[in-house]
Amino acid sequence: MNNFSKITYLTAVWLLALSASAVAEETNSEKLPSVSPQFGIQYTTEGSGFESLGSLDAFVPVFQTNGKNVTFVQGRLFLDNDSEMGGHVLFGHRIYNPEKDQVVGTYIAYDGRDTEENYFKQLGFGFESLSKVDFRANAYLPLGDSRQQVGNSINTGTAVFSGNSVFAQQLRSFELGLHGIDAEVGTKLARLGSGDLRAYAGGYYFSAGGKEAFGWKTRLEARPTNFVGVNLSLQHDALFDTKAVVSVGVNFPGSGAKRGTKQNQNWARMGSFVERRTTIAVTNDTQLGLSAALTNPATGNAWNIIYVADTGNSNGTVESPYGFDKFSQALEDAKGKPGSLIYVRSNINENTLPAFEIPNLTEVASSLTRRTIDTRELGIVGLPFADLDVFSTTIQGDFTLKSNTILNGFTVNGTVLGQNISDVDIINNTIQDGEGINLTNATGKVNITNNTILNSQANAIIISNDSGNAEVAIQDNQINNSFGGVQVRAFDDAKVNSNITGNTIQDTSLAGIGVEFNQNSQGNVNIADNTISNVVLDELSDGIYVELFDNASADNISINNNTVSDTTGRGISIANFAENIGINLAITGNTVNRSDAEGIGVEGINGTTGVSNNTVKDTLSEGISLQQINGTATISNNTVENAAGSGISVTDSVDNTNLAITANTVDETDAQGIAVEGINGTTTISNNTVKNALDEAINLTNATGTVDITNNTVSDNQGNGIAINNDSGDTEIAIQDNQISNSLGVTTAVSENTQVAIANNQITNDLNGTVIDLSGTATASAQISNNTITGFNSGVFVAAGDVSDVDNLDITNNQITGLLDNLSQGVTVQVFDDAKVNSNITGNTIQDTSLAGIGVEFNQNSQGNVNIADNTISNVVLDELSDGIYVELFDNASADNISINNNTVSDTTGRGISIANFAENIGINLAITGNTVDTTGAEGIAVEGINGTTEVSNNTVTNGSSKGIGLTNNTGKVDITNNIVTDNQGNGIAVNNDSGNAEIAIKDNQISDNQNGAVIDLSGTATASAEITNNTITGADNGVFVTLADDSQLDNVDITANFIDETFLAGIGVEFNQNSQGNVNIANNEISNVEFDEFSDGIYIELFDSAATDGISILTNTITNTTGRGISVGNFAENTETNVEITGNNIDTTDAQGIGVEGVNGTTTIINNEINNAVDQGIYVEDQTGSENITGNTVTNTRELE
CATH class of the missing domain: 2.40.160.160 (Inverse autotransporter, beta-domain)
Structure with a gap:
């Protein structure tokens, strides 16, 4: 109110x-x-x-x-x-x-x-x-x-065409x-x-x-x-x-x-x-009527539709169209009313219009297209006669567009031309036998949609601009049998945004789709959902290409969901030869089949590159190739099959590139599955599946920066599963959680500063499990850990040469299982030239190898330290060189520290643990401690040529076919302590030297059921001092046996506090031969059950040839049950001043003399001994020269002293 x-x-x-x-x-x-x-x-x-x-x-x-x-x-x-x-x-x-x-x-x-x-x-x-x-x-x-x-509503379901206008039914409400x-x-x-x-x-x-x-x-x-x-x-x-x-x-x-x-x-x-x-x-x-004339929202003016029909003969209205013979009048009407639509209807086939030039702001449309118009009032409205059976109208000759024009639904026998125009639509036409669509400097909105272009003598569609801004849409066109497909070219300062989608292009000689930017031009590109096939001429006949030159730029290039097949060039090619930055490239969801060059090739992008979810098959070159990529590049979720080159290749990208190659499937390549060369930055290769490559599955060459290779599945490749070869730059490499089978394993070869981590991989039936090859001036650290390696020649192989320096090589917690049919070895480290390697090999489980379980070698002038600990090694079976663990030095190589600790070694046909120094060096510190060695074909533990400090302690050595612990030509300090040595077919503990000087200690060992218990054998020019103390020795030929020959010299040997039981030949025996000499102290030992023959003495010392000794002391020993003498000293050598003291010993039950001394030519002192139950004399002295002191002895149940 x-x-x-x-x-x-x-x-x-x-x-x-x-x-x-x-x-x-x-x-x-x-x-x-x-x-x-x-x-x-x-x-x-x-x-x-x-x-x-x-x-x-x-x-x-x-x-x-x-x-x-x-x-x-x-x-x-x-x-x-x-x-x-x-x-x-x-x-x-x-x-x-x-x-x-x-x-x-x-x-x-x-x-x-x-x-x-x-x-x-x-x-x-x-x-x-x-x-x-x-x-x-x-x-x-x-x-x-x-x-x-009170109201006014329009019936949106019905449009009324009258005259040259279109109306809506209008419902008015009244009170x-x-x-x-x-x-x-x-x-x-x-x-x-x-x-x-x-x-x-x-x-x-x-x-x-x-x-x-x-x-x-x-x-x-x-x-x-x-x-x-x-x-x-x-x-x-x-x-x-x-x-x-x-x-x-x-x-x-x-x-x-x-x-x-x-x-x-x-x-x-x-x-x-x-x-x-x-x-x-x-x-x-209410009252029903007609609205005002409906308006075109694009122009804001009422629609003006000029009707032309082959049956028309009047004024161009819907009720009375122009005839074809008055088509020129329709064009004149359109000139007078910009924004007009000329609507042409052919009721019979083969109606023809002459070539004409469309006026500005005009659309020419055929009713064949079921044309609709957009109205501000009703939205989309269908034009009349759309449901009638009508035919195409042919334009004979070239057709020329003007600005703001539309050509819709015609057959053009010629070329559609436009120059210096803007805002044009070419839709629903058939264009044939000319040069397709050729537009020059077409700016504004350019729409080329749903056309069929046949037999074009040039590119079917070409747009070439050197100025202005253009939004180009080329979509849903059919192109057949033309010299070229679609080409958009920008020059000078032109800006062109291209949207090329849904086209079908086949049988062309030049590229299916090409976009070029030149000089200072710029724009964006979207090429999507096209089908391109049979692009055949030469190596430049690409399915799709985008190229930039000079100073041109493109912010965004998107190549998505296209299908490209049978090209003599690349399937998809993106090349930036311009000096620009910041390109965002996405190549996604495409299918490329049978390209003679790369399936997808990208060059020179220096922004963000994404290649994902593509399928590439049957290429005669690389499947996916990226070259000179800077910035960020991602290659993910692609499938590449049957490529004559590499499946995925990235090369020459040295300027801080972040590269991710993830979740791809590569199958059947003639070269590498994935190849990366010449890249610097961060490289991630993860979650890929690579199989059936004729070369490496994953290969990186000169990839510097950070390299992360994880969670890949690699199988059935003729080259390495993973290979890295770097001769320049600094690199951090992580190879983790990969599955590798039936390939050549993992190889890393570097000659510059490198950190390598190879961890948690599953490597099966490969020639080599993991190989690291260091050379040049490489300074490196390497961790090889928690891998499972089965069926190989080398489980883990590390080689360092030149002047490379590996400060920390960790090989830890790997599970390594070889094939006995192969020449397989578990872990091998070889160092050459002037290289330096510090090795830490721990916690590994190694079994079923034919060569060594673990081997470390130093050659030439190389050097390093070795720690081998907590490993479990079993079933190393081939020949006498098949050691559980070995460390060897040659030439001028050196190692400051070698530590072999807490390992378990069993079932080897060679040594359990072998340390051999064949080099000319001094100062090696060797510790072999806490190991368990069982069932070896050669020595349980063998050490040769160490010239510093040797410690062999707390080991358990059993069931060897040779010596339990054997040391040869080790000089310096030698400690063999607290070992358990049992059931070996050779000597329990043996020290053999023929040169140099050694301080030998054999202490606190438990030695049982071996050939001899503890043996020291000196010959040549060897000199030594020895201590054999507090050992428990049972079940041997000789409990303790010391022998000297040649010119060897034993300055002092103390054999004390040992417990010796059940020996055959002697409890303790010492022999001097040739020109050897030395002093002997045998004290506080407990010897029992020396039983074999009349020569089975509790203790004996013998000198032969020209051997000499300054003094022999046999003090406070306890000896029981011998079939020979209790104590026997025999000097059969040509010497003077041999002094013998036998004091305080307790001897019980001997089948020969309790104490027998022969040929002593110095001072003989036998005092305070207790002798009981000697079958022969209690004390027997023969051919004695010099003074004798035999006093205070107690002899019972024997013959009298003679």
């Missing part, structure tokens, strides 16, 4: 109230009956043409003659259920006839009503007669426009204020309380704008008091149907209130409210 009408209604009611009060005061003194003012409040339910509402009513007498007539004003203000207001102001006059008790009145009224959308007003007139029979008649006349529009009349007649039925009950019947007629309501109504009116009134009505008509309406009202001070003398009953009705319609009757109406 408008504010003016609200104020009007409220003011009218307020004035009525004031008037009522004033009139009431004026009539208080009158004696004749009068009419008093009153107010009413009323609620009425919904009725015909109105909503339910509540009202405030006022009745005010203005002029009256008491008892005769009254002129009054009646006002009403209401509010309906939609919160809309209305009301009326009514002026009436009533006359009372007392004789007939009849009231007759007339009125004129002004009504107003707000709806949600409009405001209606009307005049009302009425007549009433109230007596025994009541009659009322009312008329309602609208003021102003009684038909007012109608009805005019009409109503009348009723009625009478009193009965008294009701202090009032009455009346009944009425009548009819009505309302109409407006063709809407009519002609109906009947009935009404009951009950007034039980002067203050309360109730109305119930029922009405029916065709417009509003049947309505039941209830109205309840309350009046103050009461209807018909009167003052003065009593009057007849109808006098009270002089002050009642006039009975008429509550408010203006309003109904709704």
Whole structure:
């Protein structure tokens, strides 16, 4: 409701109230009956043409003659259920006839009503007669426009073509204020309380704008008091149907209130409210028509469609098109109305138009294309005749485009040309036998879509720009048998963004799709969902190529989901020869089959390169090749099969490149599966599957920076599973968690600074497990750990040469299982030239090798340290050189420290542990401690040529076919302590020297069931001092056996505190031969059960030839049960001044003399000995020269002393 009408209604009611009060005061003194003012409040339910509402009513007498007539004003203000207001102001006059008790009145009224959308007003007139029979008649006349529009909707499903325009069906909605009349007649039925009950019947007629309501109504009116009134009505008509309406009202001070003398009953009705319609009757109406001409949202103007048909002969409208012979007139019309569409329909085949030039801002379209147009009002609308059987229209000759033009749905026998144009569309055409589409400097939006191009003598589509900006869309075209496919070229300062998608291109000589940027041009490229096949001429006949030259740039190049097959060049080629940075390249989801060059080739990108989810098969070169890539490059989730070159190749990318080659599958390549060469930065090769390569599966050459090769699966390759060859640059290499089988293993060859970690790999049935080859000036550290290696020649092989330096070589916790049919070795470290290697070989499990389990070699001038610890080695089986562990030094090589600790070695046909120094060096510190060696074909532990400190301690050596512990020509300090040596077929512990000087200690060992227990054998020019102490020796030919020959010299030998039991030849035996010499101290030993023959002595010392000794001491030993002498000293040599002291010994039960001394030519002292149960003499001295002192001895149960 408008504010003016609200104020009007409220003011009218307020004035009525004031008037009522004033009139009431004026009539208080009158004696004749009068009419008093009153107010009413009323609620009425919904009725015909109105909503339910509540009202405030006022009745005010203005002029009256008491008892005769009254002129009054009646006002009403209401509010309906939609919160809309209305009301009326009514002026009436009533006359009372007392004789007939009849009231007759007339009125004129002004009504107003707000709806949600409009405001209606009307005049009302009425007549009433109230007596025994009541009659009322009312008329309602609208003021102003009684038909007012409330809505306007367009039918979006239907377009109407008329003339050269297109319209929409439009539905308009109206509200109608009805005019009409109503009348009723009625009478009193009965008294009701202090009032009455009346009944009425009548009819009505309302109409407006063709809407009519002609109906009947009935009404009951009950007034039980002067203050309360109730109305119930029922009405029916065709417009509003049947309505039941209830109205309840309350009046103050009461209807018909009167003052003065009593009057007849109808006098009270002089002050009642006039009975008429509550408010203006309003109904709704709709009207269907046409909208204004629909507009083209691209231009903002109404569509202008010029119709041409082969059957037309008139003015170019839809009703009467131009004929083909008047096509030029259609072009003239279009020139006059830019933005026009010339719509051509051919009802017969082979209709032809001559070559023509399309005007600016014009589209020429064939109805063959089922053309639609875009409208601002309805959206997309189909043009007429689209469902008819129509044919293509042929344009004979070259067709020339202008700016803002469209060619749609024609056959062009020639070339589509455009020069210096903008915003063109070439869609749904067949273009043949010319030079396809040739556009020069086509700027703005260039759309070439859904065309078929046949037999083009040049490129089927070529766009060449040297200025301006262009957005090029070339999509869903079919190109067959043309010299070239699609080419977009940018020169100078042109900017061209190319979107080339969904095209099918086959049988071309030049590239299927090519995009070039030259000089300072720039742009973006998207080439997607194209199918290209049979591009055949030479090595430059690529399926897809993008190239940049000079200073050109492209922010984004995207090559996605294309299918390329049978090319003599690359399948996909991206080459940046320009000086630029920041290119983002994505080559994703493509399929390339049968290319004579690389399947995918990329050169010179220096931004972000992504090659992913592509499938490349049957190439005559590399499957995927990246060259000179800088920045970030990712090659992932590709499948490459049957490539004549490498499956994936990355080369010459030396400027801080981050390369990731991940999750690819490479199968059947004639070269490497994955090859990386000349890259610097971070290289990650992970989660790839590579198989059936004729060369290495994964090969890196001069890949510097950080290299991470992880989680790859490599199988059935004729070269290495993984190979790294670096001769320059610093590198950190990690080769981890790979599965490698039926290949040549892992090879790393470097000559510069390198850190190598080879860990957690599974290597099966490979020629070599892991190989590291260091050369040049390489400074390296290497960790080879937690690998599982089975079936190989070399499980782990490390070679260092030149002046390389490996500060830390860790070979730890590997599981290595060889094949006995191969010449296999578990871990081998070889050092050459001037190289230096510190080796730490620990925690490995090695089995079933034919050569050594672990071997370390130093050659030439090499040097290093060795720690071999906590390894388990078993079943090393081939020949006598098949050692469990060996360390060897040759030439001038040196090793400061060699430590062989806590290893378990079993079942070898060679030595268990072998240390051999054949080099000319000094100062080696050797420790062989805590090892367990069982079942060897040669010595359990063998040491040769050590010239520093040798410690062999806490080892357990059993079941050897030769010596348990054998040391040969070891000089310096030699300690053999706390070992357990049992069941060996050779000597338990043997020290053999023929040169040099040694300090020998054999202490605290447990030696049992060996050939001899502890043996020292000196010959040549060897010199030594020896201590054989606190050993437990059982089950040997000789418990302790010391022999000297040639010119050897034993400055002092102490054989003390040993426990010796169950020997055959002697408990302790010492022999001097040739020119040897030395001093002997044998003390505090316990010797028992020396049993074989009469020569089986407890202790014997013998000198032969020219041998000599300054002194022999045999002190406080305990000897029992010998089949020979207890103690025997025999000097059969040519010498003088041999001094012998035999003191404090306890000898029991001997089959020969208790003590026998022969040929001593110096001082012989035999004192304080106890001899019991000697079968022969207790003490026997023969051929003695010099002084004798035989005193204090106790001899029992033997012959007397002689």
